[in-house]
Amino acid sequence: EVANRDYQTSHRSIVLPGLINIAAFVSGIPRSTGSHKGSIASGFSMVRVMPMGLDGSITDARTLKLAQLNSKRGGYCDYNFSISATSENANQISQVIDEVGSLFIPFNHLSDNISKVAAVTAHFDSWPTHKPIVTDAKTTDLASILLLASLHNRRIHVTSVTSRDDIRLISLSKQKGLSVTCDVSIYSLYLSRKDYPDCQFLPELSDQEALWEHLAIIDVFSIGSVPFQLARALHPDDQTFKPDPAVGIAEALPLLLTSVVEGKLTIDDIKARLYDNPKRIFELHEQVGTSVEVELERTYTMPKSASWSPFVGKVMRGAVQRVTFAEKTVCLDGSVLPLSPLGKDMSTHSSLPAPSSPALV
Amino acid sequence: EVANRDYQTSHRSIVLPGLINIAAFVSGIPRSTGSHKGSIASGFSMVRVMPMGLDGSITDARTLKLAQLNSKRGGYCDYNFSISATSENANQISQVIDEVGSLFIPFNHLSDNISKVAAVTAHFDSWPTHKPIVTDAKTTDLASILLLASLHNRRIHVTSVTSRDDIRLISLSKQKGLSVTCDVSIYSLYLSRKDYPDCQFLPELSDQEALWEHLAIIDVFSIGSVPFQLARALHPDDQTFKPDPAVGIAEALPLLLTSVVEGKLTIDDIKARLYDNPKRIFELHEQVGTSVEVELERTYTMPKSASWSPFVGKVMRGAVQRVTFAEKTVCLDGSVLPLSPLGKDMSTHSSLPAPSSPALV
Numbered sequence: 116e117v118a119n120r121d122y123q124t125s126h127r128s129i130v131l132p133g134l135i136n137i138a139a140f141v142s143g144i145p146r147s148t149g150s151h152k153g154s155i156a157s158g159f160s161m162v163r164v165m166p167m168g169l170d171g172s173i174t175d176a177r178t179l180k181l182a183q184l185n186s187k188r189g190g191y192c193d194y195n196f197s198i199s200a201t202s203e204n205a206n207q208i209s210q211v212i213d214e215v216g217s218l219f220i221p222f223n224h225l226s227d228n229i230s231k232v233a234a235v236t237a238h239f240d241s242w243p244t245h246k247p248i249v250t251d252a253k254t255t256d257l258a259s260i261l262l263l264a265s266l267h268n269r270r271i272h273v274t275s276v277t278s279r280d281d282i283r284l285i286s287l288s289k290q291k292g293l294s295v296t297c298d299v300s301i302y303s304l305y306l307s308r309k310d311y312p313d314c315q316f317l318p319e320l321s322d323q324e325a326l327w328e329h330l331a332i333i334d335v336f337s338i339g340s341v342p343f344q345l346a347r348a349l350h351p352d353d354q355t356f357k358p359d360p361a362v363g364i365a366e367a368l369p370l371l372l373t374s375v376v377e378g379k380l381t382i383d384d385i386k387a388r389l390y391d392n393p394k395r396i397f398e399l400h401e402q403v404g405t406s407v408e409v410e411l412e413r414t415y416t417m418p419k420s421a422s423w424s425p426f427v428g429k430v431m432r433g434a435v436q437r438v439t440f441a442e443k444t445v446c447l448d449g450s451v452l453p454l455s456p457l458g459k460d461m462s463t464h465s466s467l468p469a470p471s472s473p474a475l476v
Numbered sequence: 477e478v479a480n481r482d483y484q485t486s487h488r489s490i491v492l493p494g495l496i497n498i499a500a501f502v503s504g505i506p507r508s509t510g511s512h513k514g515s516i517a518s519g520f521s522m523v524r525v526m527p528m529g530l531d532g533s534i535t536d537a538r539t540l541k542l543a544q545l546n547s548k549r550g551g552y553c554d555y556n557f558s559i560s561a562t563s564e565n566a567n568q569i570s571q572v573i574d575e576v577g578s579l580f581i582p583f584n585h586l587s588d589n590i591s592k593v594a595a596v597t598a599h600f601d602s603w604p605t606h607k608p609i610v611t612d613a614k615t616t617d618l619a620s621i622l623l624l625a626s627l628h629n630r631r632i633h634v635t636s637v638t639s640r641d642d643i644r645l646i647s648l649s650k651q652k653g654l655s656v657t658c659d660v661s662i663y664s665l666y667l668s669r670k671d672y673p674d675c676q677f678l679p680e681l682s683d684q685e686a687l688w689e690h691l692a693i694i695d696v697f698s699i700g701s702v703p704f705q706l707a708r709a710l711h712p713d714d715q716t717f718k719p720d721p722a723v724g725i726a727e728a729l730p731l732l733l734t735s736v737v738e739g740k741l742t743i744d745d746i747k748a749r750l751y752d753n754p755k756r757i758f759e760l761h762e763q764v765g766t767s768v769e770v771e772l773e774r775t776y777t778m779p780k781s782a783s784w785s786p787f788v789g790k791v792m793r794g795a796v797q798r799v800t801f802a803e804k805t806v807c808l809d810g811s812v813l814p815l816s817p818l819g820k821d822m823s824t825h826s827s828l829p830a831p832s833s834p835a836l837v
């Protein structure tokens with residue numbers, strides 16, 4: 116236990132498995148594993164890199180190779196890459212299926228409206244049945260891709276749900292037996308357009324309330340691109356401002372743990388949405404000897420750090436205390452210990468059993 | 477038999493039931509049953525008036541009343557009205573459900589994109605389960621409404637399909653057991669953007685080929701708004717040009733019959749799509765003593781008439797010879813005989829059996 120945190124002693128320590136960031140935002144082709152220090156110190160030991168790129172994304176064998184090389188220097192977390200669907204790359208993607216964790220269908224980036232249904236259909240026809248598919252589709256696009264997924268017997272994960280209509284549609288779809296799962300960005304649970312009226316990517320307050328009401332429908336809590344978008348939106352005059360890729364990670368667990376103390380969530384709610392469900396949905400490996408010790412109930416004020424955050428100064432009631440990775444303590448109270456990084460590219464890992472040879476009679 | 481048609485004697489006469497126009501276009505609130513003369517003379521004895529309105533449409537009890545009054549003077553066909561969904565009228569519509577033949581959800585007119593899914597959902601929640609719903613949704617909107625219909629256990633009819641992608645989506649949806657039916661405008665089977673490059677409402681030639689290839693998927697042949705749109709598009713300089721509401725009706729059967737002679741269709745294909753399927757899908761009444769005698773194989777040139785047509789001058793191989801309505805011959809060779817009109821508003825008719833009283837044991 117670290118001294119300066121222990122003046123107040125009414126806290127509880129709880130041990131969680133290493134947490135999973137299912138949608139780590141990168142604005143282009145990943146250049147390094149730079150954000151992993153922030154991730155591991157915040158309790159995330161597995162990072163699914165989503166190329167939600169503003170400046171290019173992983174869409175083929177070449178860009179995937181580049182991302183793999185750039186990340187080789189080693190990070191502090193295990194990680195994998197997803198590949199982005201475009202209107203044209205349904206056929207090329209087959210070459211790299213075994214090297215990526217999922218297919219991302221960025222509905223809001225596919226510019227060619229006319230062929231949207233045809234393009235998505237082409238992807239459903241070429242992507243392997245059991246491998247995860249993720250989309251950021253909303254409203255009509257969401258309903259459309261849910262139909263296409265259902266017609267093609269595919270399960271689909273909807274990332275960063277922000278509206279009442281969308282969470283209701285997903286709820287109804289689940290009731291009717293569609294294979295759909297979803298996540299909500301942790302920022303969307305704590306920030307709304309009431310706080311930032313111009314930020315269309317945030318929920319309205321009434322939408323945010325609907326998200327909390329449908330907690331049972333939310334399979335996963337995510338980081339996603341919302342923190343990055345908010346950081347940019349709040350620095351409109353600063354042309355050179357580049358949000359840290361780790362923006363939004365440090366406050367994730369403190370926000371959720373504070374809600375536990377306030378009785379709005381349980382520790383099991385968090386564990387299900389940052390570990391059990393992500394691991395199952397994205398068929399991730401077991402991280403042996405990896406865990407996160409969190410502290411509940413101690414009151415502190417979110418400090419200013421290198422990474423910008425709208426929550427600086429907010430009173431929190433929970434924190435990450437110790438992170439153990441592969442049996443080694445790697446972080447204490449938010450600091451990464453001076454150890455060489457142990458993270459690996461797990462993109463080729465599949466939790467599905469290998470096809471068994473025919474039984475001998 | 478009328479003399480000037482009988483110079484060539486190699487024709488065959490075939491008797492069909494009175495045909496059904498499932499989507500008679502009116503550009504606003506119907507002002508009269510004026511188009512019925514053209515309809516009955518062309519073999520259509522039942523007219524489903526679809527308010528695909530440019531200048532207002534039937535959206536509530538008041539506008540429905542107006543349409544009913546305007547049509548009271550009597551027409552030559554039986555007819556019914558459909559009511560148009562808007563983003564706001566889901567609740568009011570319940571007052572008039574018993575007085576209309578179906579609900580029309582005009583996806584391309586609902587301007588409010590944001591609440592589209594919510595608005596359509598509201599209609600599915602308030603419209604009776606078994607009453608027909610029609611939509612003109614295309615591409616992503618089509619996929620979206622098919623999902624919503626499926627989630628709400630509603631059958632839905634898609635009107636005026638024009639693209640390969642849409643007919644494929646409907647085909648796949650049918651294969652997977654969704655309750656979806658569709659129609660193609662007869663104009664879309666015979667005209668394409670190869671003929672009129674600027675007419676986006678017409679199929680591309682390759683789309684038209686796909687429509688013919690998916691004939692088995694097409695439940696109904698319709699008139700719809702395509703003829704009206706084409707008439708307007710081809711009179712761009714004439715601000716006062718008002719297409720006859722009967723545009724596209726006179727050539728409907730001659731075009732299809734010509735395809736029978738050419739071996740592209742059978743008489744049964746036509747009967748299924750202009751009588752059996754429309755009657756079943758829209759739960760229409762039996763028109764006792766009503767039939768259409770058509771003539772196959774005689775060659776003639778489509779004459780110029782009061783109603784504009786792009787097919788004037790085209791060589792046809794089939795024609796309507798005699799129409800019998802309620803046991804009376806009402807038309808001969810395209811002319812309506814001087815009889816008082818017998819058509820009735822059948823909007824309140826339902827072919828569903830009335831709920832039976834519990835059996836006595």
Ligand SMILES: [Zn+2]
Pocket residue numbers: 116117120121126410
């Ligand atoms: Zn402690």
Ligand SMILES: [Zn+2]
Pocket residue numbers: 236239240267
């Ligand atoms: Zn397919």
Ligand SMILES: [Zn+2]
Pocket residue numbers: 282283286329
């Ligand atoms: Zn709900």
Ligand SMILES: [Zn+2]
Pocket residue numbers: 400401464465466
């Ligand atoms: Zn493994």
Ligand SMILES: [Zn+2]
Pocket residue numbers: 477481482487771
């Ligand atoms: Zn004859």
Ligand SMILES: [Zn+2]
Pocket residue numbers: 597600601628
């Ligand atoms: Zn509903």
Ligand SMILES: [Zn+2]
Pocket residue numbers: 644647690
């Ligand atoms: Zn097909």
Ligand SMILES: [Zn+2]
Pocket residue numbers: 761762825826827
């Ligand atoms: Zn009846």
